[in-house]
Amino acid sequence: MRDRWCEGPVPPDPVLRLPTHLVAEFLRLARRTSEELYPAEELRRPHVVTLAWLADQGPMSQRQVSERLRVGPADLVGVIDTLERLALVERRRDPADRRRYSLHLTDEGRRALRERRVRGERLNDTLLAGLTEPERDTLRSLLLKALAHHDGRFASAADQGPVDPPTE
Template identity: 55%
Template sequence: MTPDDPLFQSPMYLMLEAVRMARRRAAVLHPGEPLRIQHVLSLAWLAEGPISQRELSDRLSVDPADLVSVIDMLERHGYVERHRDPDDRRRYALHITTGGRRALREHRTRREEVHESLLQALTPDERDELSALVLKLLAANDPRFAEPEADQGSPDRTSTHP
Protein backbone atom coordinates (compact mmCIF):
# COMPACT_ATOMS: atom_id res chain seq x y z
CA MET A 1 0.00 0.00 0.00
CA THR A 2 1.26 3.47 -0.87
CA PRO A 3 0.28 6.95 0.41
CA ASP A 4 -1.81 7.54 -2.75
CA ASP A 5 -4.00 4.54 -1.87
CA PRO A 6 -7.58 5.61 -1.06
CA LEU A 7 -7.31 3.94 2.36
CA PHE A 8 -4.80 6.61 3.36
CA GLN A 9 -7.60 9.14 2.87
CA SER A 10 -10.05 7.18 5.06
CA PRO A 11 -10.12 8.49 8.66
CA MET A 12 -11.85 5.31 9.82
CA TYR A 13 -9.14 3.10 8.33
CA LEU A 14 -6.45 5.30 9.82
CA MET A 15 -8.09 5.14 13.28
CA LEU A 16 -8.29 1.36 13.00
CA GLU A 17 -4.58 1.20 12.15
CA ALA A 18 -3.79 3.50 15.10
CA VAL A 19 -5.70 1.20 17.46
CA ARG A 20 -3.90 -1.84 16.07
CA MET A 21 -0.58 -0.04 16.52
CA ALA A 22 -1.48 0.82 20.12
CA ARG A 23 -2.27 -2.83 20.87
CA ARG A 24 1.03 -3.97 19.38
CA ARG A 25 2.98 -1.31 21.28
CA ALA A 26 1.23 -2.21 24.54
CA ALA A 27 2.10 -5.89 23.99
CA VAL A 28 5.77 -4.97 23.49
CA LEU A 29 5.97 -2.55 26.43
CA HIS A 30 3.90 -4.71 28.79
CA PRO A 31 4.00 -8.36 27.74
CA GLY A 32 1.59 -10.63 29.55
CA GLU A 33 -0.87 -7.85 30.45
CA PRO A 34 -4.03 -9.79 31.35
CA LEU A 35 -6.43 -6.86 31.13
CA ARG A 36 -8.09 -6.00 27.84
CA ILE A 37 -10.22 -2.93 27.20
CA GLN A 38 -13.49 -4.53 28.38
CA HIS A 39 -11.83 -5.56 31.65
CA VAL A 40 -10.45 -2.08 32.22
CA LEU A 41 -13.73 -0.38 31.35
CA SER A 42 -15.58 -2.72 33.70
CA LEU A 43 -13.19 -1.96 36.54
CA ALA A 44 -13.46 1.77 35.86
CA TRP A 45 -17.25 1.67 36.13
CA LEU A 46 -17.14 -0.54 39.22
CA ALA A 47 -14.69 1.86 40.86
CA GLU A 48 -17.62 4.31 40.96
CA GLY A 49 -19.62 1.87 43.10
CA PRO A 50 -21.37 -1.50 42.94
CA ILE A 51 -23.77 -2.10 40.06
CA SER A 52 -25.56 -5.06 38.58
CA GLN A 53 -24.12 -7.01 35.69
CA ARG A 54 -27.06 -5.80 33.56
CA GLU A 55 -26.31 -2.15 34.39
CA LEU A 56 -22.65 -2.67 33.55
CA SER A 57 -23.63 -4.28 30.27
CA ASP A 58 -25.78 -1.26 29.41
CA ARG A 59 -23.06 1.24 30.35
CA LEU A 60 -20.49 -0.58 28.22
CA SER A 61 -22.91 -1.25 25.35
CA VAL A 62 -21.92 -4.91 25.52
CA ASP A 63 -24.24 -7.88 25.19
CA PRO A 64 -24.86 -9.32 28.68
CA ALA A 65 -23.85 -12.79 27.51
CA ASP A 66 -20.50 -11.44 26.26
CA LEU A 67 -19.89 -9.64 29.54
CA VAL A 68 -20.09 -12.88 31.54
CA SER A 69 -16.63 -14.02 30.44
CA VAL A 70 -15.19 -10.57 31.23
CA ILE A 71 -16.62 -10.64 34.75
CA ASP A 72 -15.58 -14.28 35.23
CA MET A 73 -11.97 -13.39 34.38
CA LEU A 74 -12.00 -10.37 36.71
CA GLU A 75 -13.42 -12.54 39.47
CA ARG A 76 -10.79 -15.27 38.92
CA HIS A 77 -8.04 -12.65 39.30
CA GLY A 78 -9.63 -11.35 42.50
CA TYR A 79 -10.50 -7.96 40.97
CA VAL A 80 -14.29 -8.25 41.28
CA GLU A 81 -16.70 -9.94 43.65
CA ARG A 82 -20.34 -10.81 43.08
CA HIS A 83 -22.69 -10.17 46.01
CA ARG A 84 -26.42 -10.75 46.18
CA ASP A 85 -28.30 -7.53 45.61
CA PRO A 86 -30.11 -6.82 48.91
CA ASP A 87 -32.95 -5.15 46.99
CA ASP A 88 -33.48 -8.09 44.63
CA ARG A 89 -32.09 -11.44 45.77
CA ARG A 90 -32.29 -12.79 42.19
CA ARG A 91 -29.62 -10.33 41.05
CA TYR A 92 -25.97 -9.95 41.86
CA ALA A 93 -24.23 -6.66 42.44
CA LEU A 94 -20.66 -6.43 41.21
CA HIS A 95 -18.07 -4.92 43.55
CA ILE A 96 -14.50 -3.96 42.75
CA THR A 97 -11.94 -5.31 45.23
CA THR A 98 -8.81 -3.69 46.58
CA GLY A 99 -6.88 -5.80 44.08
CA GLY A 100 -9.14 -4.55 41.31
CA ARG A 101 -8.49 -0.93 42.26
CA ARG A 102 -4.75 -1.61 42.31
CA ALA A 103 -4.93 -3.34 38.90
CA LEU A 104 -6.86 -0.37 37.49
CA ARG A 105 -4.26 2.12 38.82
CA GLU A 106 -1.40 0.02 37.43
CA HIS A 107 -3.14 -0.28 34.07
CA ARG A 108 -3.57 3.49 33.91
CA THR A 109 0.15 3.94 34.49
CA ARG A 110 0.98 1.43 31.75
CA ARG A 111 -1.56 3.08 29.44
CA GLU A 112 0.16 6.44 29.90
CA GLU A 113 3.48 4.85 28.93
CA VAL A 114 1.91 3.44 25.76
CA HIS A 115 0.23 6.76 24.94
CA GLU A 116 3.47 8.67 25.44
CA SER A 117 5.32 6.22 23.23
CA LEU A 118 2.73 6.45 20.45
CA LEU A 119 1.96 10.15 20.62
CA GLN A 120 5.50 11.49 20.98
CA ALA A 121 5.39 12.83 17.40
CA LEU A 122 2.51 15.17 18.34
CA THR A 123 2.76 18.43 20.22
CA PRO A 124 0.58 18.86 23.31
CA ASP A 125 -1.79 21.06 21.27
CA GLU A 126 -1.99 18.42 18.52
CA ARG A 127 -2.76 15.74 21.12
CA ASP A 128 -5.54 17.90 22.52
CA GLU A 129 -6.90 18.51 19.02
CA LEU A 130 -6.80 14.80 18.18
CA SER A 131 -8.65 13.95 21.40
CA ALA A 132 -11.23 16.67 20.78
CA LEU A 133 -11.91 15.50 17.21
CA VAL A 134 -12.27 11.84 18.17
CA LEU A 135 -14.52 12.77 21.10
CA LYS A 136 -16.66 14.93 18.80
CA LEU A 137 -17.06 11.99 16.40
CA LEU A 138 -17.96 9.63 19.23
CA ALA A 139 -20.39 12.07 20.86
CA ALA A 140 -22.24 12.54 17.58
CA ASN A 141 -22.77 8.79 17.29
CA ASP A 142 -22.96 7.45 20.86
CA PRO A 143 -24.72 9.23 23.74
CA ARG A 144 -22.21 7.80 26.22
CA PHE A 145 -19.68 10.31 24.90
CA ALA A 146 -21.95 13.34 24.76
CA GLU A 147 -21.40 16.16 27.21
CA PRO A 148 -23.50 15.58 30.32
CA GLU A 149 -26.31 18.01 30.98
CA ALA A 150 -25.21 20.57 33.58
CA ASP A 151 -28.29 20.00 35.75
CA GLN A 152 -28.11 16.18 35.74
CA GLY A 153 -25.24 15.98 38.17
CA SER A 154 -23.53 13.32 36.07
CA PRO A 155 -20.28 11.95 37.46
CA ASP A 156 -17.06 13.23 35.94
CA ARG A 157 -16.12 10.63 33.29
CA THR A 158 -12.47 11.57 33.41
CA SER A 159 -12.17 9.73 36.71
CA THR A 160 -13.30 6.49 35.09
CA HIS A 161 -11.29 6.71 31.88
CA PRO A 162 -9.38 3.47 31.49
Protein backbone atom coordinates in the same frame (compact mmCIF):
# COMPACT_ATOMS: atom_id res chain seq x y z
CA MET B 1 8.07 7.01 5.66
CA ARG B 2 9.11 3.90 7.58
CA ASP B 3 7.84 2.19 10.65
CA ARG B 4 9.22 -0.62 12.72
CA TRP B 5 6.88 -3.29 11.29
CA CYS B 6 7.37 -2.92 7.56
CA GLU B 7 10.32 -2.56 5.26
CA GLY B 8 10.58 0.21 2.71
CA PRO B 9 8.47 3.29 2.11
CA VAL B 10 4.71 3.25 2.46
CA PRO B 11 3.33 3.75 -1.05
CA PRO B 12 0.91 6.62 -1.65
CA ASP B 13 -2.56 5.21 -1.38
CA PRO B 14 -5.94 6.91 -1.80
CA VAL B 15 -7.25 4.90 1.17
CA LEU B 16 -4.98 7.03 3.37
CA ARG B 17 -7.45 9.87 2.81
CA LEU B 18 -10.11 7.93 4.77
CA PRO B 19 -10.10 8.75 8.49
CA THR B 20 -11.81 5.43 9.26
CA HIS B 21 -8.95 3.55 7.62
CA LEU B 22 -6.41 5.60 9.56
CA VAL B 23 -8.24 4.94 12.84
CA ALA B 24 -8.27 1.20 12.08
CA GLU B 25 -4.54 1.26 11.32
CA PHE B 26 -3.90 3.23 14.51
CA LEU B 27 -5.85 0.64 16.52
CA ARG B 28 -3.74 -2.14 15.01
CA LEU B 29 -0.61 -0.18 15.96
CA ALA B 30 -1.98 0.35 19.47
CA ARG B 31 -2.69 -3.38 19.89
CA ARG B 32 0.79 -4.36 18.69
CA THR B 33 2.49 -1.73 20.83
CA SER B 34 0.48 -2.73 23.89
CA GLU B 35 1.43 -6.37 23.40
CA GLU B 36 5.09 -5.37 23.07
CA LEU B 37 5.05 -3.19 26.19
CA TYR B 38 3.00 -5.66 28.26
CA PRO B 39 3.38 -9.10 26.62
CA ALA B 40 1.94 -11.25 29.42
CA GLU B 41 -0.93 -8.93 30.28
CA GLU B 42 -4.08 -10.86 31.11
CA LEU B 43 -6.26 -7.81 31.52
CA ARG B 44 -7.35 -6.25 28.27
CA ARG B 45 -9.46 -3.23 27.46
CA PRO B 46 -12.88 -4.73 28.40
CA HIS B 47 -11.53 -5.76 31.81
CA VAL B 48 -10.02 -2.35 32.53
CA VAL B 49 -13.09 -0.45 31.31
CA THR B 50 -15.27 -2.60 33.58
CA LEU B 51 -13.00 -1.86 36.55
CA ALA B 52 -13.13 1.85 35.72
CA TRP B 53 -16.94 1.87 35.57
CA LEU B 54 -17.20 0.13 38.92
CA ALA B 55 -14.64 2.50 40.46
CA ASP B 56 -16.54 5.51 39.15
CA GLN B 57 -20.14 4.38 39.66
CA GLY B 58 -19.89 1.96 42.58
CA PRO B 59 -21.47 -1.49 42.79
CA MET B 60 -23.90 -2.36 40.02
CA SER B 61 -25.47 -5.39 38.42
CA GLN B 62 -23.92 -7.19 35.47
CA ARG B 63 -26.90 -6.04 33.41
CA GLN B 64 -26.14 -2.40 34.27
CA VAL B 65 -22.46 -2.84 33.37
CA SER B 66 -23.49 -4.55 30.12
CA GLU B 67 -25.80 -1.66 29.22
CA ARG B 68 -23.32 1.07 30.13
CA LEU B 69 -20.46 -0.54 28.24
CA ARG B 70 -22.71 -1.67 25.40
CA VAL B 71 -21.31 -5.17 25.66
CA GLY B 72 -23.56 -8.17 25.19
CA PRO B 73 -24.44 -9.87 28.49
CA ALA B 74 -22.99 -13.18 27.28
CA ASP B 75 -19.69 -11.48 26.36
CA LEU B 76 -19.55 -9.69 29.69
CA VAL B 77 -19.81 -12.94 31.67
CA GLY B 78 -16.32 -13.97 30.55
CA VAL B 79 -14.92 -10.56 31.46
CA ILE B 80 -16.48 -10.69 34.93
CA ASP B 81 -15.39 -14.31 35.42
CA THR B 82 -11.78 -13.28 34.74
CA LEU B 83 -12.00 -10.27 37.04
CA GLU B 84 -13.51 -12.41 39.78
CA ARG B 85 -10.89 -15.17 39.34
CA LEU B 86 -8.18 -12.53 39.73
CA ALA B 87 -9.93 -11.21 42.88
CA LEU B 88 -10.42 -7.77 41.29
CA VAL B 89 -14.22 -7.92 41.45
CA GLU B 90 -16.63 -9.74 43.75
CA ARG B 91 -20.14 -10.86 42.89
CA ARG B 92 -22.42 -10.28 45.88
CA ARG B 93 -26.12 -10.83 46.32
CA ASP B 94 -27.97 -7.57 45.85
CA PRO B 95 -29.68 -6.84 49.19
CA ALA B 96 -32.46 -4.99 47.34
CA ASP B 97 -33.22 -8.01 45.14
CA ARG B 98 -31.83 -11.36 46.32
CA ARG B 99 -32.27 -12.83 42.82
CA ARG B 100 -29.60 -10.51 41.44
CA TYR B 101 -25.92 -10.10 42.05
CA SER B 102 -24.09 -6.81 42.19
CA LEU B 103 -20.48 -6.38 41.20
CA HIS B 104 -18.10 -4.82 43.71
CA LEU B 105 -14.59 -3.60 43.05
CA THR B 106 -12.09 -5.04 45.54
CA ASP B 107 -9.09 -3.23 46.98
CA GLU B 108 -6.94 -5.34 44.66
CA GLY B 109 -9.17 -4.21 41.79
CA ARG B 110 -8.54 -0.57 42.71
CA ARG B 111 -4.79 -1.18 42.78
CA ALA B 112 -4.95 -2.98 39.42
CA LEU B 113 -6.94 -0.10 37.92
CA ARG B 114 -4.41 2.49 39.13
CA GLU B 115 -1.60 0.41 37.62
CA ARG B 116 -3.46 0.03 34.31
CA ARG B 117 -4.07 3.77 34.15
CA VAL B 118 -0.32 4.36 34.51
CA ARG B 119 0.28 1.79 31.79
CA GLY B 120 -2.35 3.46 29.63
CA GLU B 121 -0.54 6.78 29.96
CA ARG B 122 2.71 5.09 28.95
CA LEU B 123 1.03 3.47 25.95
CA ASN B 124 -0.49 6.81 24.91
CA ASP B 125 2.85 8.56 25.32
CA THR B 126 4.50 5.91 23.15
CA LEU B 127 1.81 5.96 20.45
CA LEU B 128 1.46 9.74 20.34
CA ALA B 129 5.14 10.60 20.72
CA GLY B 130 5.09 12.39 17.36
CA LEU B 131 2.39 14.84 18.49
CA THR B 132 2.68 17.94 20.65
CA GLU B 133 0.39 18.33 23.68
CA PRO B 134 -1.91 20.74 21.81
CA GLU B 135 -2.11 18.27 18.90
CA ARG B 136 -2.97 15.46 21.34
CA ASP B 137 -5.72 17.64 22.83
CA THR B 138 -7.06 18.38 19.34
CA LEU B 139 -7.04 14.70 18.40
CA ARG B 140 -8.86 13.79 21.60
CA SER B 141 -11.43 16.57 21.12
CA LEU B 142 -12.14 15.59 17.51
CA LEU B 143 -12.53 11.91 18.38
CA LEU B 144 -14.87 12.75 21.26
CA LYS B 145 -16.91 15.06 19.03
CA ALA B 146 -17.31 12.35 16.38
CA LEU B 147 -18.22 9.75 19.03
CA ALA B 148 -20.65 12.09 20.82
CA HIS B 149 -22.54 12.64 17.57
CA HIS B 150 -23.42 8.92 17.54
CA ASP B 151 -23.34 7.98 21.21
CA GLY B 152 -24.56 10.14 24.07
CA ARG B 153 -22.15 8.51 26.52
CA PHE B 154 -19.41 10.70 25.03
CA ALA B 155 -21.33 13.99 24.99
CA SER B 156 -20.33 15.30 28.41
CA ALA B 157 -16.65 14.48 27.82
CA ALA B 158 -16.81 16.17 24.41
CA ASP B 159 -18.25 19.31 26.05
CA GLN B 160 -15.53 19.43 28.70
CA GLY B 161 -12.65 20.11 26.35
CA PRO B 162 -9.09 19.17 27.37
CA VAL B 163 -8.70 17.12 30.53
CA ASP B 164 -5.91 16.91 33.03
CA PRO B 165 -4.11 13.57 33.29
CA PRO B 166 -5.38 11.19 36.01
CA THR B 167 -3.85 11.82 39.41
CA GLU B 168 -4.53 8.47 41.10
